[in-house]
Amino acid sequence: MKTYFLIPFLALLSALTPLAVDMYLPAMPSIAGDFNVSIEIIQTTLSTYLLGFAIGQLFYGPLADSYGRKPVLICGLVTYLIASIGIVYGDSIEQFKWLRLLQAIGGGAASVVVSSLLRDLFSGSMFSKMMSYVVLSMTLAPLVAPLIGAQLLVWFSWPSIFVALAILTSICLLVSYIGIKETLPKERRVAFNLPQVFRNYGLILRNRKVLGLMLCGGFNVSGMFAFLTASPFVYIEYFGIDAQDYGYLFACNILGMMVVTWMNAKIVMRFGYQQILRAGIIISAVVSVLFWLLNMNLTFGLAGLVVSTVAYISLISLIGSNVMTGVLAEFPHISGTASALSATIRFGFGAISGLVISILHDGTPLPMIMVISGCGILSFLSYFILTERANKDS
Known part of the structure; x- marks a missing residue:
């Protein structure tokens, strides 16, 4: 597959999970009504999904390093497809939860495979360039998904x-079956050994440079998950804008990231x-400080909040793609494992930030x-x- 087809396709693959996470958010009340359960029960299915995603990634990475990228990708997509179809025909909340976990x-x-496959094909700054497009897709998908879900619901x-x-x-x-070629030759594969998998994770986490990069990326993207969790209340209920205008303000973040x-x-x-x-990272830290100073008393109202949010979210794909470049450059021989751990940290931190938002909820944007x-x-401190410091020591 040519590069100009490969990169958009890999970007689409990387968007599958963010779409599954956020497309059904507008439908939660409808799902709760159909299954005759409370909205709180449906909300727990989001945590169920994030748990399954984190667990799956931890094993897919080592499997991709052992058996190749394509077989792991195909198996994962088949599992995702079966679960998606099962959800359509499921008739109980228990089935819905288990199928979401399987999905x-x-x-x-x-x-996992997208990052590893790119690392097999590109290196250094060229990898960062290609990865930036993929990270853009991963970052845009949670922002666009609720809008798509809402239209389907209408x-x-x-x-x-x-x-x-x-x-x-x-x-x-x-397309994966027909167009994607295996990028990890057999001579570069490592035998799958569960104790060795956990030793590899320990090896990665003991590397201060990589740990700092992973924490930096995890904290940075958590700010976006905090926005996703809180913005419907802040924009629509607190400031009183309608749903259509909320979509337009959402689009400002998308435009910023694309630029x-x-x-x-x-x-x-x-x-x-x-x-x-x-x-x-430095610019993002400055934006974060200004975000607090400009908005803690809501002196500039909705306009100040929107502008500073766009400034923060616009930098996420830039930081994310270059963080992944640094992580995979340190561990090219186990790039699947490194990619899996990095993604698990990102989504894990994102889930925690949403939980913190819920705990701190006080009826204001604060x-x-x-x-x-x-x-x-x-994110700044982690880096x-x-x-x-690790760079200076070496």
């Missing part, structure tokens, strides 16, 4: 969301991913402002305390 386990394969019923996911997965499965991702792809080959990453600002500062 998440299958979805973890795509996320025209159809909630099962249509999972029909759409099943159709999309079928297309990805067909910054395009800039990263243009300049990373000239300056190198390390310089771009360092600059991005919890969202606090968590987003805190995530940006923690400069761990990664920068």
